[in-house]
Amino acid sequence: xxxxxxxxxxxxxxxxxxxxxxxxxxxxxxxxxxxxxxxxxxxxxxxxxxxxxxxxxxxxxxxxxxxxxxxxxxxxxxxxxxxxxxxxxxxxxxxxxxxxxxxxxxxxxxxxxxxxxxxxxxxxxxxxxxxxxxxxxxxxxxxxxxxxxxxxxxxxxxxxxxxxxxxxxxxxxxxxxxxxxxxxxxxxxxxxxxxxxxxxxxxxxxxxxxxxxxxxxxxxxxxxxxxxxxxxxxxxxxxxxxxxxxxxxxxxxxxxxxxxxxxxxxxxxxxxxxxxxxxxxxxxxxxxxxxxxxxxxxxxxxxxxxxxxxxxxxxxxxxxxxxxxxxxxxxxxxxxxxxxxxxxxxxxxxxxxxxxxxxxxxxxxxxxxxxxxxxxxxxxxxxxxxxxxxxxxxxxxxxxxxxxxxxxxxxxx
Numbered sequence: 001x002x003x004x005x006x007x008x009x010x011x012x013x014x015x016x017x018x019x020x021x022x023x024x025x026x027x028x029x030x031x032x033x034x035x036x037x038x039x040x041x042x043x044x045x046x047x048x049x050x051x052x053x054x055x056x057x058x059x060x061x062x063x064x065x066x067x068x069x070x071x072x073x074x075x076x077x078x079x080x081x082x083x084x085x086x087x088x089x090x091x092x093x094x095x096x097x098x099x100x101x102x103x104x105x106x107x108x109x110x111x112x113x114x115x116x117x118x119x120x121x122x123x124x125x126x127x128x129x130x131x132x133x134x135x136x137x138x139x140x141x142x143x144x145x146x147x148x149x150x151x152x153x154x155x156x157x158x159x160x161x162x163x164x165x166x167x168x169x170x171x172x173x174x175x176x177x178x179x180x181x182x183x184x185x186x187x188x189x190x191x192x193x194x195x196x197x198x199x200x201x202x203x204x205x206x207x208x209x210x211x212x213x214x215x216x217x218x219x220x221x222x223x224x225x226x227x228x229x230x231x232x233x234x235x236x237x238x239x240x241x242x243x244x245x246x247x248x249x250x251x252x253x254x255x256x257x258x259x260x261x262x263x264x265x266x267x268x269x270x271x272x273x274x275x276x277x278x279x280x281x282x283x284x285x286x287x288x289x290x291x292x293x294x295x296x297x298x299x300x301x302x303x304x305x306x307x308x309x310x311x312x313x314x315x316x317x318x319x320x321x322x323x324x325x326x327x328x329x330x331x332x333x334x335x336x337x338x339x340x341x342x343x344x345x346x347x348x349x350x351x352x353x354x355x356x357x358x359x360x361x362x363x364x365x366x367x368x369x370x371x372x373x374x375x376x377x378x379x380x381x382x383x384x385x386x387x388x389x390x391x392x393x394x395x396x397x398x399x400x401x402x403x404x405x406x407x408x409x410x411x412x413x
Contacts, residue, residue, distance in 0.1 A: 059072050250264070
């Protein structure tokens with residue numbers, strides 16, 4: 001992992017984002033992107049004063065929607081952070097795999113309003129062109145001039161982890177030396193209303209792992225990482241944040257919104273096996289941690305099945321960002337890489353009383369970021385329909401690899 005790019009409600013660029021995480025900064029504010037006055041919940045994790053024109057260099061912003069703007073801007077920041085000069089040979093195979101939940105839902109909101117106010121004849125063709133979800137990854141490839149595989153993965157709130165794993169597979173297969181992967185989504189009325197109708201939106205700030213938690217806060221942003229084949233990165237003297245040791249996937253196929261603890265535990269075990277590590281190697285878990293009553297207890301039940309009484313610290317950065325949907329596990333991946341590099345545990349903000357239903361021995365890092373050596377970090381992403389994706393990151397060392405990379409026959413990522 002040689003480049004980290006983020007546009008978030010707590011900071012743009014990896015350094016500002018990391019400073020926000022360490023400080024427990026809240027990006028949750030009153031909604032401004034649409035009229036929320038008819039909703040009981042009126043908070044979101046919006047990226048205030050987002051100016052994509054100050055970041056992107058190639059795409060015409062008029063041709064793309066807000067979610068594509070987030071993705072392209074985060075990708076540009078990631079490539080700049082990697083100090084990666086994309087030559088012609090690299091561009092020929094490098095690609096963009098981006099996850100999302102609702103794609104260009106703000107544009108759908110706009111079309112809906114046009115239709116309701118003036119009928120079908122008033123619908124804007126220019127807005128229609130922005131709607132296809134594939135535009136989100138396409139904007140990244142256009143911005144960076146990439147000609148390799150360009151794909152949007154729509155597995156909702158686990159999508160960025162799916163994207164990271166898929167990008168790694170391209171490199172392991174020898175099809176590319178460089179890939180960019182992550183996720184992007186935007187705050188919008190459609191998504192906010194959907195979660196509100198499920199009774200899943202918090203009545204205030206998000207409180208993951210708190211006994212009085214009441215739900216999520218919808219949020220937005222773009223999180224993109226540069227994945228690079230090891231020897232390619234070493235030849236150019238790249239800064240290596242961490243290694244992607246492996247990943248695991250599972251699908252509950254059990255319930256559209258109720259996660260299954262056993263399936264999540266199986267996913268964790270698959271990620272460990274794919275990474276060539278054991279449960280005892282994990283120093284930190286970046287939780288899915290939405291703050292809904294059901295998700296948090298199910299997630300802790302699942303991790304208990306794997307870790308038992310030797311449970312590593314676990315925290316939720318959604319307590320600061322809100323739930324960034326398809327970008328969520330992308331931000332989690334960035335937090336894991338920085339936790340490894342800077343030797344700290346990201347905090348869970350807004351925790352007043354840890355839910356006693358979790359049992360003893362669960363450290364949710366609820367009293368601020370803590371210094372700690374993190375050699376291996378586990379990043380969770382769970383989604384509607386039971387789509388689970390977990391990525392594992394390890395400290396990089398030329399002499400002492402953390403994991404053997406079992407699924408790749410020992411090949412280093």
